[in-house]
Amino acid sequence: xxxxxxxxxxxxxxxxxxxxxxxxxxxxxxxxxxxxxxxxxxxxxxxxxxxxxxxxxxxxxxxxxxxxxxxxxxxxxxxxxxxxxxxxxxxxxxxxxxxxxxxxxxxxxxxxxxxxxxxxxxxxxxxxxxxxxxxxxxxxxxxxxxxxxxxxxxxxxxxxxxxxxxxxxxxxxxxxxxxxxxxxxxxxxxxxxxxxxxxxxxxxxxxxxxxxxxxxxxxxxxxxxxxxxxxxxxxxxxxxxxxxxxxxxxxxxxxxxxxxxxxxxxxxxxxxxxxx
Amino acid sequence: xxxxxxxxxxxxxxxxxxxxxxxxxxxxxxxxxxxxxxxxxxxxxxxxxxxxxxxxxxxxxxxxxxxxxxxxxxxxxxxxxxxxxxxxxxxxxxxxxxxxxxxxxxxxxxxxxxxxxxxxxxxxxxxxxxxxxxxxxxxxxxxxxxxxxxxxxxxxxxxxxxxxxxxxxxxxxxxxxxxxxxxxxxxxxxxxxxxxxxxxxxxxxxxxxxxxxxxxxxxxxxxxxxxxxxxxxxxxxxxxxxxxxxxxxxxxxxxxxxxxxxxxxxxxxxxxxxxxxxxxxxxxxxxxxxxxxxxxxxxxxxxxxxxxxxxxxxxxxxxxxxx
Amino acid sequence: xxxxxxxxxxxxxxxxxxxxxxxxxxxxxxxxxxxxxxxxxxxxxxxxxxxxxxxxxxxxxxxxxxxxxxxxxxxxxxxxxxxxxxxxxxxxxxxxxxxxxxxxxxxxxxxxxxxxxxxxxxxxxxxxxxxxxxxxxxxxxxxxxxxxxxxxxxxxxxxxxxxxxxxxxxxxxxxxxxxxxxxxxxxxxxxxxxxxxxxxxxxxxxxxxxxxxxxxxxxxxxxxxxxxxxxxxxxxxxxxxxxxxxxxxxxxxxxxxxxxxxxxxxxxxxxxxxxxxxxxxxxxxxxxxxxxxxxxxxxxxxxxxxxxxxxxxxxxxxxxxxxxxxxxxxxxxxxxxxxxxxxxxxxxxxxxxxxxxxxxxxxxxxxxxxxxxxxxxxxxxxxxxxxxxxxxxxxxxxx
Numbered sequence: 001x002x003x004x005x006x007x008x009x010x011x012x013x014x015x016x017x018x019x020x021x022x023x024x025x026x027x028x029x030x031x032x033x034x035x036x037x038x039x040x041x042x043x044x045x046x047x048x049x050x051x052x053x054x055x056x057x058x059x060x061x062x063x064x065x066x067x068x069x070x071x072x073x074x075x076x077x078x079x080x081x082x083x084x085x086x087x088x089x090x091x092x093x094x095x096x097x098x099x100x101x102x103x104x105x106x107x108x109x110x111x112x113x114x115x116x117x118x119x120x121x122x123x124x125x126x127x128x129x130x131x132x133x134x135x136x137x138x139x140x141x142x143x144x145x146x147x148x149x150x151x152x153x154x155x156x157x158x159x160x161x162x163x164x165x166x167x168x169x170x171x172x173x174x175x176x177x178x179x180x181x182x183x184x185x186x187x188x189x190x191x192x193x194x195x196x197x198x199x200x201x202x203x204x205x206x207x208x209x210x211x212x213x214x215x216x217x218x219x220x221x222x223x224x225x226x227x228x229x230x231x232x233x234x235x236x237x238x239x240x241x242x243x244x245x246x247x248x249x250x251x252x253x254x255x256x257x258x259x260x261x262x263x264x265x266x267x268x269x270x271x272x273x274x275x276x
Numbered sequence: 277x278x279x280x281x282x283x284x285x286x287x288x289x290x291x292x293x294x295x296x297x298x299x300x301x302x303x304x305x306x307x308x309x310x311x312x313x314x315x316x317x318x319x320x321x322x323x324x325x326x327x328x329x330x331x332x333x334x335x336x337x338x339x340x341x342x343x344x345x346x347x348x349x350x351x352x353x354x355x356x357x358x359x360x361x362x363x364x365x366x367x368x369x370x371x372x373x374x375x376x377x378x379x380x381x382x383x384x385x386x387x388x389x390x391x392x393x394x395x396x397x398x399x400x401x402x403x404x405x406x407x408x409x410x411x412x413x414x415x416x417x418x419x420x421x422x423x424x425x426x427x428x429x430x431x432x433x434x435x436x437x438x439x440x441x442x443x444x445x446x447x448x449x450x451x452x453x454x455x456x457x458x459x460x461x462x463x464x465x466x467x468x469x470x471x472x473x474x475x476x477x478x479x480x481x482x483x484x485x486x487x488x489x490x491x492x493x494x495x496x497x498x499x500x501x502x503x504x505x506x507x508x509x510x511x512x513x514x515x516x517x518x519x520x521x522x523x524x525x526x527x528x529x530x531x532x533x534x535x536x537x538x539x540x541x542x543x544x545x546x547x548x549x550x551x552x553x554x555x556x557x558x559x560x561x562x563x564x565x566x567x568x569x570x571x572x573x574x575x576x577x578x579x580x581x582x583x584x585x586x587x588x589x590x591x592x593x594x595x596x597x598x599x
Numbered sequence: 600x601x602x603x604x605x606x607x608x609x610x611x612x613x614x615x616x617x618x619x620x621x622x623x624x625x626x627x628x629x630x631x632x633x634x635x636x637x638x639x640x641x642x643x644x645x646x647x648x649x650x651x652x653x654x655x656x657x658x659x660x661x662x663x664x665x666x667x668x669x670x671x672x673x674x675x676x677x678x679x680x681x682x683x684x685x686x687x688x689x690x691x692x693x694x695x696x697x698x699x700x701x702x703x704x705x706x707x708x709x710x711x712x713x714x715x716x717x718x719x720x721x722x723x724x725x726x727x728x729x730x731x732x733x734x735x736x737x738x739x740x741x742x743x744x745x746x747x748x749x750x751x752x753x754x755x756x757x758x759x760x761x762x763x764x765x766x767x768x769x770x771x772x773x774x775x776x777x778x779x780x781x782x783x784x785x786x787x788x789x790x791x792x793x794x795x796x797x798x799x800x801x802x803x804x805x806x807x808x809x810x811x812x813x814x815x816x817x818x819x820x821x822x823x824x825x826x827x828x829x830x831x832x833x834x835x836x837x838x839x840x841x842x843x844x845x846x847x848x849x850x851x852x853x854x855x856x857x858x859x860x861x862x863x864x865x866x867x868x869x870x871x872x873x874x875x876x877x878x879x880x881x882x883x884x885x886x887x888x889x890x891x892x893x894x895x896x897x898x899x900x901x902x903x904x905x906x907x908x909x910x911x912x913x914x915x916x917x918x919x920x921x922x923x924x925x926x927x928x929x930x931x932x933x934x935x936x937x938x939x940x941x942x943x944x945x946x947x948x949x950x951x952x953x954x955x956x957x958x959x960x961x962x963x964x965x966x967x968x969x970x971x972x973x974x975x976x977x978x979x980x981x982x983x984x985x986x987x988x989x990x991x992x993x994x995x996x997x998x
Contacts, residue, residue, distance in 0.1 A: 014400045019414040025429040025468065026417060028440065032432060041437040089323035097309070098316035104324060111331040113575050115529050117548045118568025121555045122334035122341070145330035148323055165685035168652050171672040172679045173699035173746070177315050183698075187689040206422045208532045213556065224424040228536075240432060247425040254420040262412045265420075269476050309654070311671075 026251060032244035040240055054245035064246055066218035067226035071250065074136055074222060075204035078143035082204075083197045085144070086151025087189070091181060093152065094159035095167070105152075112149035120213035127214060134216045142214070143204040150203060151196050154268055158192025159185070195268035198261055202254070223250045341565035348559035361566035372567070374543060375550040382459065382546065383527040386466045390523060391516070393467065394474030401475065402482045419472040427536035430465040455542045462544060465533045470526070474519050481515020482508070521582040525575055547571050601663030601753040602628045603649060603786060608658035610644050610810075618644040620810035621658070626754075629784045631777075632815075633801035635791055636833070637937035641810040642790045643758055649788060650756050651675050662753055673702075678747025680760040684739050686731040686746075692718075693727040696745045703750070717745040720779065737768045744779065754786040761796065773799060794834050798822070806830045808933065828930035828985035831878050831978060837916070838934075839878045839978075840952045841926040846979060847872040854923035854950070855901045860989075861974050867988040868979060875988065876926040878978040881916065884954030886962055887969040898973045906951070908964050915956045917968065920949040930985040 028045065036049035058064040093101055123142060127133040132141070162185060170180040186193075211225035221229075227246050230239040258265065345357045365372045401411055418426065433439040434451045442451065451457035485508050493503045509516070531548040534540055540549040551571060554564035603626040610619035619641040626632045634642040647653040649660060651672035660667045667675055678699075686695050693714055700710045718724045721741040731739055740760065747755055760776070761769045777800050780787050791797055797804045798818040805815040806829070814826045825831035831839050844853040849865045851858040858877075868875070887900045903919035954970055962968045979988045 011400065011403055014396075015411050018397055018400055018411055021468070022414040022417050022472070025426060025433070026421065028433055029425065029429045032438075043437060043440060043442060045440040085323045085326060088319040092316040092319040096312050096316035096319075098313045098320075100317075100320075104320060107324075107327060107332070110335075111327055113525065113572065113579065114331070114335055115548060115551070115568060115571045115575065117529070117531060117551050117555075118338050118565065118571065119331065119334040121561060121564065122337035123330075126334070126337075141326075141330055145326050148327055152323065163683060163685060165681045165683050166687060168650075168672075169679065169681060169685035169687075169746075170698075171652070172650060172677060174673040174676075174702045175698075176673065177311065179702060184687055188687075202420050208422075208424050208535070224422050227424060227428070240438060243428055244432070247422075247428055251421055251425055254422070255417065258416045258420045259413050262409065262416055265416055266412065266476055266479075269419075269473065269480075 026255075029244050029247050029251070033241060033248045035241060035244075037241060040238075054241035055249075058242050058245050058249070061242075062218055063226055063229065064223070064242075067221050067223045068249065070136070070139075070218075070220055071205065071222040071224075074139050074143065074220070075201055077136070078140045078147065078204045079197050079201040081140065082144040082147040082200050083151050083155075083193060086148050086196065086200075087155050087193055089148075090152045090155035091159055091185065091189075094156040095185075108149040108152050111146065116146065116209045120209060123210075124213055133214060134219045134221075136220050138214050139210060139220055139222070142210045143207065146210075147200045147203050151200055154196045154199060155189070155192060158189055158196070161192075162188050191264070192268075195261075195264040198257060198265055199268050202257070205250070205254070338565045338568050341561050342569045344562045344565075346560075346562040346565075348561060357562070361562050362570070365563060365566055365570065371545075371550060372547070372570075375545040375547045378459065378544060379528060379530065379546040379548075382463055382466065382530055383524060386463045386470075386527055387520060387523050389463070389467050390471045390474045391520065393471045394478050394519070397471065397475035398478035398482050401479050415472045415475060417472075418469050419476075421469070423469060423532040424536055426469050427465055427533045430461060430468075430533075431537050434461055452538055453542060455544060458538050458542055458544045462530075462533055462537055465537060466527065466530060469533070470523060474523055477515060477519035477522075478512070481512040481519075484515070485511045517582065517586055521579065524578055524582070528575060528578060529571065547574075601786060602626065602661075603754055603788065604659075604661040605645070605649070606659040606661065608645070608648060608660060609656050610641070610648060610653065611656040617810050619648070622810075622812055624805060624812060624815060626786055626788060628786055631780050631787045631789065631800065631802045633789045633791060633797040633804045634807055635794055635797035635804055636807035637933070638792060640807040642792075642807050645807070646756050646758055646788060646790045649754075650677055650679050676750075676753045677756055678750060678752040678754070679756040680740075680743045680747055680758065682759040682762055684731075684743040684760075684763075686739060686742055688731055691728050691730055692723060692734070692742050692745075695731065695742055696749050699746065699750050713749045714745075717749045720748070720782075721745045736764050737772065740764060740772060741775075744776070748779070748783060748785075751783075751785070754788065755780070757787065757789040759791055760789075762791070762793070769796075776800065795836060798834065804834075806833060808833075808930075824987070824990055825978070826987055826990060828876065828878070828928055828980045828987075829934065831980070831987065832931060832934040835880055837881050837953050837955070839880050841876050841878050841931060841980075842921065842950060842952070843924055843926045843982070844875050844877045844979075845872060846875045851875070851877060851977075851979070853877055854921040855952075855972070856899070858899050858972075858974060858977065860977070860979075861897055864975070864989060865979065867991045874982055876928060876931075876980045876982050878980060879952075879972055880976065881953040881955040883973040883976040884917075884956065885971045885973075886956045886960035887971040888961070889957050889959060890971045894973075895971065897975050898971045900969050900971050902967055902969055903952075904967050905962050905964055908962055910958070912958065914958055915960050915962060917954045917956050917960075917962050917970075918951055919954070919968075919970075920951050922949045925950050926982070928980070928982045928985055 031045060031047050032040070033054050034050050034052070035047040036051040036053070039047065039049045042048065089104070092098065093105065119142075124133070127138050132138040166184050166188070167180050170184045171177075175183065206224070207222070208224045211222045212228065215221040215225060218226075223246060227243050230242050230246065342361055343356060343358060344354055345361070346354045397415060401408070401415065431452065433441040436442045436450050444451075451461060489507055489511065490503055493507045498506060529548050530546045531552070534544060534546050534549050535552075538544045540546075540553065545553070547567065548571065551564055551567040554560050554567060558564070605622050605624045608619060608622045609617065611617055622641075622645060624632070634645055636642050644653060648655050649662075651667070651670060651674075655668050662675060662677070687698065690698065696714045696717055697710045700713060705713075714727070715724075718727055721744060723738065723741055723745055726734060726738060726742075731742065734742065740763070743760065757776070761772050764772060773796060776789075789800060798821070801818060803815055804818055804821055806813045806821065808829050814821060814830045816824075821830060821834050825834060828841070832841065842854050844851045844858075846852075846865070846868045848870065849860050849868065851860065887895075890898070903921070905917045905919050907918040909916040909918075956962060956970075960968075977989070980986065981988055
């Protein structure tokens, strides 16, 4: 491609603008989290007096540390379960011919379209009856379930890209359908599965509605919900610094994941979405 | 991040089975077909069971409750009231229509802005000569970040005394306490968070526009602007429609941002916030459930409108057509 | 290794379309049979039915004497080379070739021995530890072959295995495939749409059209004695020239003039006058000045102005136009549609005829040339049924 110097500068500037817009709100939280309480209300974007007190503060609060463990544990378990179930169903949808396929796809779509907010109330009642309200399982179940449409759609798009003939070849090589799935499809689908897992993990990590509705204590409350219950060091102090520090802490994994797997995430979000 | 419709699984699902279709006459199944069905059902069973128990049951229960008078403060009064919850919501209070107006406003404005910004971002990413990785990481950051976290960032930014943006709108008042200042801030937060998603979908569409086509248009004498409108946009149309469909469905159910930014005060409630208040604060399950069903119906209407009206490919429909 | 028998095999798709219609074919043990035909003629479907990748709607498939209709592909013990090769991209060449043996729970030693043996034959030794993605097209093709030969299956099935290679490599691999098959002596069914491949490879060639086998014979017989217009037009390159004509008492009124069939030919034409289509292969023309007196008698000569001359070094192709309607028949339309020339030359005056002349010919463009044609080799077809009316001439004459 022929690029003139002016074009180079132009696109470079555009890049910088995009990066800045994306980064500023995050940098703002980082700045807030390091601000000394005395300078917290100076309205400056940059902290004039640095402190790590906010971080020390939240890591001494069981409210936060428990929530962090809850967030990590619940998101990981939900992701694994959701992706495994999703992969099984997606393989069937992408590859096998069976009655009820359209119904399954339609119900997944219905679930994805139904406002989450309207489901939490019946679940709230049911969970209390079952005794799983405010437990890990109580959040894992909805996360696993409501990420299923996501993983089924994403994975079936990935599965579809594996050439049909490989399975035929495997069949002729003497593989049973299960062996074909395990030894040919799974290894080839691994990148897609991994990508889907990232997306599902971000979904679980991000959720707020289920987290505030189906938990009541440190037992299972995740960080996004816990932040809303933060109080300052003293009762009269605004919890701004703590919230900012907590926000930064749960953003770090996101940044790491995004940096490491940006290619995969883009592929996952778009693969199969818009094939010409 | 709201429920997982946020993904453009478009070329997904329905499929090869479709063109094989149903036999015109009853056919004896061969052993292979039977084995295939059995395997398929086995593979789908866990997902189906989970979805049925965890999602379908609450959906049906919500629909059932929407026809009940059921207020947790007066549980004894629970009784079948037909559609009266719906008529109450739609006719006798201004709450619903107020929230509905706010929701539609936020949805339309933010989706339009996202489309424009998303297209610009997509073009920048598509043409990025250097620093592709950095740009992509930066763009994915808002997508990946927890909505609540982002909402707090915006809230503090606009809080007088604390925030770097608070003075921007003039006066000493807190912008988030005025409806006509709060709503643009909500839209800003929403746009910031979800433009990357739009941009990535559009980027995927953009990469499907053959470079040769643009060169041909250049040779034919089209200006950059004409190449964009007359070549790129028409070729990208399916991608644009998909992106719009998903974002509109998602924006219509906006919850997290408003919950953190204003808690729905100053008439900034969206329908989802209103619904949450009915269910968890007012504890009026009957009316709340009816609202849930209404929100769902409107969501379905939006999807239907896009698919039938603009010819957007339905999710789960294989855009590539048959093999 | 085994004999494969297709006994009244039919494939009906769920929408009612007949892909394969009552095919009968016996492939002897060790035989190399080619299924050839235009796209959509049912040849790949037939192959897939043998492999067990598609169900048989009616009829019976027997492999090595056992009915195989309901057997799964893995129980048929058949090796298949796919058009796309279908190599497992996550496995090395060695693992690809060993996969079937591993599934069959062969011991490691045996597997290594077989894979090394196959790699040796196919000259893949130095590539065994590479992934398919790192190989060239020709190498991938060889791996696909290797994958089927390691396990000495009942039969090899090949679905256009060379069509993804460039022209030169294709010719090279063609001889390779042929040599391999002869060496291993495994029953082989090979599908192609390329009639040159069909003619050069097979012991016997089955020409298919619209789900039915038109003719199964050795390449020579197909070429010399095509049963109908379709086979005549499909086999041979450049294709046979077809002209409309009228036949009466062994004499043909053709756009090339009146042609009198040699004694003993044209018995199938009957007595009365009738419309026919004559077919002459390009190589059965010759520059009359180069034809010796001994051959001259059994042919006729026509004068024509050469429109275009292509010199290939070994031969010359001369194109000339004769004043005539185009010969029309269902078979010819199908052939034209397949070649993509269905709508070509519709507005032209007359019909273009191709003649293959000796390199020594002095023919020149825009010059008149006296052209000889071999009447022993002229075919006469019925325009309605497409049937070759001169087929019986090839049989020894009944006294």
